[in-house]
Amino acid sequence: MAEKEEVKLLGIWASPFNRRIEMALKLKGIPYDYVEEKLLDKSPLLLELNPIHKKVPVLVHNGKTILESLVILEYIDEAWPHNPILSQDPYERSKARFFAKLIDEQIFDAGFVSMARADEKEALVEKTRELIMHLEKELVGKDFFGGKSVGFLDFVAGSMIPFCLERGWEGMGLEVITEEKFPEFKRWVKNMEKIEIVKECIPPREKHIEHMNFMVQRVRSA
Amino acid sequence: MAEKEEVKLLGIWASPFNRRIEMALKLKGIPYDYVEEKLLDKSPLLLELNPIHKKVPVLVHNGKTILESLVILEYIDEAWPHNPILSQDPYERSKARFFAKLIDEQIFDAGFVSMARADEKEALVEKTRELIMHLEKELVGKDFFGGKSVGFLDFVAGSMIPFCLERGWEGMGLEVITEEKFPEFKRWVKNMEKIEIVKECIPPREKHIEHMNFMVQRVRSA
Incomplete structure (x- = not known):
């Protein structure tokens, strides 16, 4: 097979x-x-x-x-059911799916639009921070969203927030997601950065920022 | 229990x-x-x-x-795993999830916006029709989206299209979804209307149209 x-x-x-x-x-x-x-x-x-x-x-x-x-x-x-990325518990699965949808619909949009449109930036960055605060609460007492091991929501949130939106290109505004205000989230990012398969999938920083600046220019000039 | x-x-x-x-x-x-x-x-x-x-x-x-x-x-x-609404086959499940997302994100938005904004109406109604044509193709040779029995995608598509957007209030434009052009879709709607639990969940027509007109006015005046 x-x-x-x-x-x-x-x-x-x-x-x-x-x-x-x-x-x-x-x-x-x-x-x-x-x-x-x-x-x-x-x-x-x-x-x-x-x-x-x-x-x-x-x-x-x-x-x-x-x-x-x-x-x-x-x-x-x-x-491929081995090494499951979703919990077997229906409620835990529903939470992972809920937050994944939130990240893709609202956090991605808010993050992206906030870069492209100066007039809406402040409100959208604030909204993004509020949304990430919900993730902060989910991470209390856990190494990863699913518990002890990396999985579905870690991949969704990780690929989008610390290893994309939060990489800190000019004007993004997510530098306010500090260790002081988001200790669980920041601890989780460090846990993610230790995982070999995650490291393999993080784009090179400078090249990534350059690419995102190009995307922002395209949206701005559209 | x-x-x-x-x-x-x-x-x-x-x-x-x-x-x-x-x-x-x-x-x-x-x-x-x-x-x-x-x-x-x-x-x-x-x-x-x-x-x-x-x-x-x-x-x-x-x-x-x-x-x-x-x-x-x-x-x-x-x-409650009895009377399953999703197939056990991963590919069939993925198709049901894909189309459910398409209906909620694109067909709902296009349908709703087309009512509220005259300037975008024609393009959005055309887009809605194109999207529903994808559902038409999915239904070839099947009584319901999942096959012989009603399930996940039937509930998602049914609640949104024939029993909501397509109920035909003024100016919606979906009256062009005719039996001639969408024979499979229309056959499926008839199959849905025969199911007792579906019938129980269809809102009364006149009251429903009145409610939707109210919603459209709210969006227009926002």
Whole structure:
């Protein structure tokens, strides 16, 4: 079976939505072919596999296409149940899913828009901080969101906040997420940085910031 | 165990996000207390249980709060595994989740905005039709999205499209979703209308249209 499996991931190196999929595949030890896409020149294969959204990540597993990063993470956990990334407890699963949705919809949007639009920046940075405070509370007494070991919500939050939005490019405003005000969150970031598979998936800092500045300019001039 | 269970649902009668939860609870045969909320005067309980979004539906199960309708549906399927609403197959599950997300994010938004903003209406109605065409293709050769029996995506799509957006209040534009162009979708709607638990969850037509017109006026005047 293992020899015949086709696992292909179409991604963009700087995308938090893509990096979380790589973390999960690495945690499960699943070999995969990685295909780097270009943000401004998407491949015919990407457009064919994801005609509705035309976005990465796209996972192809034995000819089947799975789309949307949170859906892909759940798929990975179900198709390869070893080293689970979601708890077996329905309530814990529901919390992980709730916060993952919050991060992707509200924290990502607020973080991104706050960079692009000066007039809305202050309110959005404040909103982002409030949202991250909910994560702070979730982390009390825990090494990772799921408890002792890294998993679903760690990958979602990690790829988006400390290893993307919070990397501190000019004017982002998240430098106020200090150790004093967010001790649990900061402790969690340090725990994440110790995990080998996470380290492998964090984009190089300078190159990443350069890429994000380019994205901001595109949004501003759109 | 059954006697001790507390299952409470905070909802608003016209909300598609709420109606889908009721469909799932009824399919599973789970008794629940229903608490009707007011759109413009939310209860202290709702604000306490859902401080981030301040929205229905909210499910309370033995003191635990579960939020966000798609998350609640998954919780219901995991906490009460009988009469499953999601397939056991990871790929089928991923498709149901993908389309559910598409409906809630894009079809709902496009449908709602198209009513409220005349300048964007035509493009958004066209987009809605294109998105519903993807559902049309999914339904070929099937009675319901999951196959022979009603389930997760039927509840999500049903509560949102035929029994909400498509009910045909003035100017919505979805009257072009005809039997000629969308035969599978229309056949599916008829199948849905035959299901007793679905019928129980469809709001009364005239009252529903009146409510939606009120919502449109609120958005227009905001």
